[in-house]
Amino acid sequence: MLGKPRWLGAIAALVYCFLYLPVVVLIAYSFDASRLAVTWSGFTLNWYRILFHDQALAGALANSLVVACVAVSFSAVMGTMAALGIARFHFRGAELYRGVLFLPIVIPEIAMAVSALTLFLALGLKLSLATIIVGHIVFCMAYVALVVTGRLEGLDPHLEEAAQDLGAPPPAVFLKVTLPLIAPGILAGCLLAFVLSLDDFVITQFTAGVGDTTLPLRIYSLVKFGVSPEINALSTLMIAATVGLTLVAELIRRGQESGARLSGQPHGS
Secondary structure (H helix, E strand, O other): OOOOOHHHHHHHHHHHHHHHHHHHHHHHHOOEOOOOOOOOOOEOOHHHHHHHOOHHHHHHHHHHHHHHHHHHHHHHHHHHHHHHHHHHOOOOOHHHHHHHHOHHHHOOHHHHHHHHHHHHHHOOOOOOHHHHHHHHHHHHHHHHHHHHHHHHHOOOOHHHHHHHHOOOOHHHHHHHHHHHHHHHHHHHHHHHHHHHHHHOOHHHHHHOOOOOOOHHHHHHHHHOOOOOHHHHHHHHHHHHHHHHHHHHHHHHHHHHHHHHHHHOOOOOO
16 A cells, blocks of 8 residues: 655645644743733743633623523524424425525624624614524524434434334423434534634624623723733633533544444344
8 A cells, every 4th residue: 555645744734733823822822921922931820810800801701601501502492493393304395494494504694693683673672682692592503403403314213113113102202212312412512502602703793782791792802902911811711611612522422423333233232
Protein backbone atom coordinates (compact mmCIF):
# COMPACT_ATOMS: atom_id res chain seq x y z
CA MET A 1 0.00 0.00 0.00
CA LEU A 2 1.37 3.38 -0.98
CA GLY A 3 1.99 5.80 1.87
CA LYS A 4 0.10 9.06 2.07
CA PRO A 5 1.91 12.04 0.52
CA ARG A 6 3.71 14.14 3.10
CA TRP A 7 2.29 17.34 1.66
CA LEU A 8 -1.18 16.26 2.79
CA GLY A 9 0.01 16.23 6.39
CA ALA A 10 1.63 19.63 5.92
CA ILE A 11 -1.59 21.09 4.52
CA ALA A 12 -3.59 19.60 7.39
CA ALA A 13 -1.14 21.15 9.89
CA LEU A 14 -1.48 24.56 8.22
CA VAL A 15 -5.28 24.31 8.29
CA TYR A 16 -5.27 23.47 12.00
CA CYS A 17 -2.90 26.36 12.69
CA PHE A 18 -5.16 28.71 10.76
CA LEU A 19 -8.19 27.55 12.75
CA TYR A 20 -6.80 27.29 16.25
CA LEU A 21 -3.76 29.59 16.49
CA PRO A 22 -5.95 32.66 17.25
CA VAL A 23 -7.68 30.68 20.00
CA VAL A 24 -4.33 29.66 21.51
CA VAL A 25 -3.11 33.28 21.42
CA LEU A 26 -6.32 34.49 23.08
CA ILE A 27 -6.03 31.91 25.87
CA ALA A 28 -2.36 32.73 26.40
CA TYR A 29 -2.94 36.48 26.72
CA SER A 30 -5.79 35.93 29.19
CA PHE A 31 -2.98 34.99 31.62
CA ASP A 32 -0.67 37.86 30.62
CA ALA A 33 0.10 40.44 33.33
CA SER A 34 0.13 43.28 30.79
CA ARG A 35 -3.13 45.01 29.87
CA LEU A 36 -1.86 45.87 26.39
CA ALA A 37 -1.54 42.22 25.26
CA VAL A 38 1.30 43.07 22.91
CA THR A 39 4.28 41.35 24.48
CA TRP A 40 4.29 38.69 27.19
CA SER A 41 5.15 40.28 30.55
CA GLY A 42 4.39 37.53 33.07
CA PHE A 43 1.78 35.07 34.26
CA THR A 44 -1.20 36.27 36.30
CA LEU A 45 -4.73 35.27 37.27
CA ASN A 46 -5.68 38.86 38.07
CA TRP A 47 -7.95 39.25 35.01
CA TYR A 48 -10.01 36.26 36.10
CA ARG A 49 -10.38 37.72 39.60
CA ILE A 50 -11.55 41.03 38.10
CA LEU A 51 -13.92 39.14 35.83
CA PHE A 52 -15.57 37.29 38.72
CA HIS A 53 -16.22 40.60 40.53
CA ASP A 54 -17.90 42.26 37.53
CA GLN A 55 -21.57 42.62 38.56
CA ALA A 56 -22.74 43.77 35.12
CA LEU A 57 -21.15 40.74 33.51
CA ALA A 58 -22.70 38.45 36.13
CA GLY A 59 -26.14 39.89 35.34
CA ALA A 60 -25.60 39.37 31.61
CA LEU A 61 -24.55 35.78 32.23
CA ALA A 62 -27.65 35.19 34.36
CA ASN A 63 -29.87 36.55 31.56
CA SER A 64 -28.15 34.30 29.01
CA LEU A 65 -28.62 31.24 31.19
CA VAL A 66 -32.30 32.03 31.76
CA VAL A 67 -32.89 32.51 28.03
CA ALA A 68 -30.98 29.36 27.08
CA CYS A 69 -32.59 27.12 29.72
CA VAL A 70 -36.17 28.26 28.99
CA ALA A 71 -35.70 28.17 25.21
CA VAL A 72 -34.13 24.71 25.29
CA SER A 73 -36.86 23.37 27.61
CA PHE A 74 -39.63 24.39 25.21
CA SER A 75 -37.57 23.34 22.19
CA ALA A 76 -36.98 19.86 23.62
CA VAL A 77 -40.72 19.18 23.83
CA MET A 78 -41.71 20.86 20.57
CA GLY A 79 -38.74 19.54 18.60
CA THR A 80 -39.30 15.97 19.79
CA MET A 81 -43.00 16.11 18.88
CA ALA A 82 -42.16 17.52 15.46
CA ALA A 83 -39.52 14.81 14.89
CA LEU A 84 -42.03 12.09 15.82
CA GLY A 85 -44.48 13.53 13.32
CA ILE A 86 -41.86 13.44 10.57
CA ALA A 87 -40.45 9.98 11.30
CA ARG A 88 -43.55 8.05 12.31
CA PHE A 89 -46.44 9.49 10.30
CA HIS A 90 -46.86 9.57 6.55
CA PHE A 91 -49.21 12.21 5.19
CA ARG A 92 -49.61 14.47 2.19
CA GLY A 93 -47.14 17.33 2.33
CA ALA A 94 -44.78 15.57 4.72
CA GLU A 95 -41.71 16.64 2.76
CA LEU A 96 -42.92 20.24 2.74
CA TYR A 97 -43.49 20.01 6.49
CA ARG A 98 -39.94 18.69 6.94
CA GLY A 99 -38.49 21.50 4.84
CA VAL A 100 -40.39 24.21 6.71
CA LEU A 101 -39.38 22.75 10.07
CA PHE A 102 -35.68 22.84 9.22
CA LEU A 103 -35.87 26.19 7.44
CA PRO A 104 -34.53 28.21 10.42
CA ILE A 105 -31.26 26.31 10.08
CA VAL A 106 -30.88 27.42 6.45
CA ILE A 107 -32.23 30.97 6.57
CA PRO A 108 -29.58 33.65 7.27
CA GLU A 109 -29.72 34.67 10.91
CA ILE A 110 -30.08 38.35 10.07
CA ALA A 111 -33.25 37.60 8.08
CA MET A 112 -34.70 35.66 11.02
CA ALA A 113 -33.82 38.49 13.39
CA VAL A 114 -35.50 41.15 11.24
CA SER A 115 -38.60 39.02 10.71
CA ALA A 116 -38.89 38.34 14.46
CA LEU A 117 -38.55 42.03 15.27
CA THR A 118 -41.14 42.95 12.63
CA LEU A 119 -43.59 40.41 14.04
CA PHE A 120 -43.16 41.60 17.63
CA LEU A 121 -43.65 45.23 16.62
CA ALA A 122 -46.71 44.36 14.52
CA LEU A 123 -48.24 42.57 17.51
CA GLY A 124 -47.46 45.50 19.76
CA LEU A 125 -45.25 43.42 22.07
CA LYS A 126 -42.68 45.12 24.26
CA LEU A 127 -39.17 43.82 23.67
CA SER A 128 -37.88 41.94 26.71
CA LEU A 129 -36.30 38.67 27.76
CA ALA A 130 -39.57 36.99 26.73
CA THR A 131 -39.17 38.11 23.10
CA ILE A 132 -35.54 36.92 23.14
CA ILE A 133 -36.71 33.52 24.37
CA VAL A 134 -39.35 33.26 21.64
CA GLY A 135 -36.76 34.12 18.99
CA HIS A 136 -34.37 31.50 20.35
CA ILE A 137 -37.05 28.80 20.52
CA VAL A 138 -37.51 29.04 16.75
CA PHE A 139 -33.98 27.96 15.82
CA CYS A 140 -33.38 25.80 18.91
CA MET A 141 -36.45 23.72 18.08
CA ALA A 142 -35.18 23.16 14.55
CA TYR A 143 -31.84 21.82 15.79
CA VAL A 144 -33.46 19.55 18.39
CA ALA A 145 -35.88 18.22 15.76
CA LEU A 146 -33.00 17.59 13.34
CA VAL A 147 -31.01 15.53 15.85
CA VAL A 148 -34.03 13.59 17.16
CA THR A 149 -35.25 12.87 13.62
CA GLY A 150 -31.89 11.29 12.78
CA ARG A 151 -32.15 9.16 15.92
CA LEU A 152 -35.70 8.05 15.14
CA GLU A 153 -34.84 7.10 11.57
CA GLY A 154 -32.07 4.85 12.90
CA LEU A 155 -34.37 2.92 15.25
CA ASP A 156 -35.97 -0.40 14.47
CA PRO A 157 -39.74 0.24 14.17
CA HIS A 158 -40.40 -3.43 15.01
CA LEU A 159 -39.62 -2.66 18.66
CA GLU A 160 -42.65 -0.38 18.88
CA GLU A 161 -44.76 -2.82 16.87
CA ALA A 162 -43.82 -5.63 19.25
CA ALA A 163 -44.91 -3.56 22.23
CA GLN A 164 -48.25 -2.83 20.54
CA ASP A 165 -48.72 -6.52 19.72
CA LEU A 166 -48.27 -7.29 23.42
CA GLY A 167 -51.18 -5.00 24.23
CA ALA A 168 -49.41 -1.79 25.23
CA PRO A 169 -51.45 1.35 24.41
CA PRO A 170 -49.75 4.12 22.35
CA PRO A 171 -48.88 6.30 25.41
CA ALA A 172 -47.21 3.33 27.11
CA VAL A 173 -45.32 2.45 23.91
CA PHE A 174 -43.97 5.99 23.74
CA LEU A 175 -43.02 6.24 27.42
CA LYS A 176 -41.53 2.76 27.85
CA VAL A 177 -40.06 2.05 24.41
CA THR A 178 -39.66 5.09 22.16
CA LEU A 179 -38.68 7.74 24.71
CA PRO A 180 -35.84 5.74 26.34
CA LEU A 181 -34.43 4.92 22.91
CA ILE A 182 -34.46 8.50 21.65
CA ALA A 183 -33.43 10.06 24.99
CA PRO A 184 -29.72 10.27 23.99
CA GLY A 185 -30.74 12.08 20.80
CA ILE A 186 -32.95 14.50 22.73
CA LEU A 187 -30.16 15.24 25.20
CA ALA A 188 -27.60 15.73 22.41
CA GLY A 189 -29.98 18.07 20.57
CA CYS A 190 -30.61 20.03 23.77
CA LEU A 191 -26.88 20.43 24.40
CA LEU A 192 -26.37 21.70 20.86
CA ALA A 193 -29.31 24.10 21.16
CA PHE A 194 -28.07 25.33 24.56
CA VAL A 195 -24.65 26.23 23.18
CA LEU A 196 -26.18 27.98 20.16
CA SER A 197 -28.61 29.93 22.34
CA LEU A 198 -25.90 30.96 24.79
CA ASP A 199 -23.71 32.14 21.90
CA ASP A 200 -26.36 33.88 19.77
CA PHE A 201 -25.85 37.58 19.09
CA VAL A 202 -27.78 38.66 15.99
CA ILE A 203 -31.29 37.49 16.95
CA THR A 204 -30.71 38.61 20.54
CA GLN A 205 -29.61 42.07 19.40
CA PHE A 206 -32.82 42.57 17.41
CA THR A 207 -35.25 41.16 19.97
CA ALA A 208 -33.77 42.46 23.25
CA GLY A 209 -35.39 45.25 25.21
CA VAL A 210 -33.66 48.07 27.06
CA GLY A 211 -31.59 46.62 29.89
CA ASP A 212 -32.08 43.02 28.77
CA THR A 213 -28.39 42.42 28.17
CA THR A 214 -27.14 38.91 27.54
CA LEU A 215 -23.54 37.75 27.60
CA PRO A 216 -22.83 38.18 23.85
CA LEU A 217 -24.34 41.70 23.94
CA ARG A 218 -22.22 42.59 26.97
CA ILE A 219 -19.06 41.31 25.30
CA TYR A 220 -19.86 43.33 22.16
CA SER A 221 -20.34 46.51 24.20
CA LEU A 222 -16.95 45.97 25.85
CA VAL A 223 -15.13 45.16 22.59
CA LYS A 224 -16.21 48.48 21.08
CA PHE A 225 -13.79 50.20 23.48
CA GLY A 226 -10.96 47.78 22.71
CA VAL A 227 -10.08 44.20 23.56
CA SER A 228 -9.16 44.02 27.25
CA PRO A 229 -7.63 41.10 29.18
CA GLU A 230 -10.96 40.62 30.95
CA ILE A 231 -12.57 39.85 27.59
CA ASN A 232 -9.78 37.38 26.85
CA ALA A 233 -10.42 35.69 30.19
CA LEU A 234 -14.17 35.58 29.57
CA SER A 235 -13.66 34.17 26.07
CA THR A 236 -11.35 31.50 27.49
CA LEU A 237 -14.01 30.43 29.99
CA MET A 238 -16.64 30.31 27.23
CA ILE A 239 -14.34 28.19 25.06
CA ALA A 240 -13.76 25.81 27.98
CA ALA A 241 -17.50 25.53 28.62
CA THR A 242 -18.21 24.91 24.93
CA VAL A 243 -15.52 22.24 24.69
CA GLY A 244 -16.92 20.59 27.81
CA LEU A 245 -20.44 20.48 26.40
CA THR A 246 -19.08 19.18 23.08
CA LEU A 247 -17.28 16.35 24.87
CA VAL A 248 -20.48 15.47 26.73
CA ALA A 249 -22.41 15.44 23.44
CA GLU A 250 -19.72 13.22 21.87
CA LEU A 251 -19.91 10.77 24.77
CA ILE A 252 -23.68 10.65 24.39
CA ARG A 253 -23.32 10.04 20.66
CA ARG A 254 -20.90 7.17 21.23
CA GLY A 255 -23.17 5.65 23.83
CA GLN A 256 -26.04 6.02 21.38
CA GLU A 257 -24.12 4.19 18.65
CA SER A 258 -23.07 1.43 21.06
CA GLY A 259 -26.68 0.97 22.15
CA ALA A 260 -27.80 0.78 18.53
CA ARG A 261 -25.20 -1.90 17.77
CA LEU A 262 -26.20 -3.91 20.82
CA SER A 263 -29.90 -3.67 19.98
CA GLY A 264 -29.10 -5.02 16.54
CA GLN A 265 -27.40 -8.14 17.88
CA PRO A 266 -29.43 -11.30 18.30
CA HIS A 267 -30.42 -12.32 21.79
CA GLY A 268 -27.75 -14.26 23.64
CA SER A 269 -24.90 -13.19 21.40
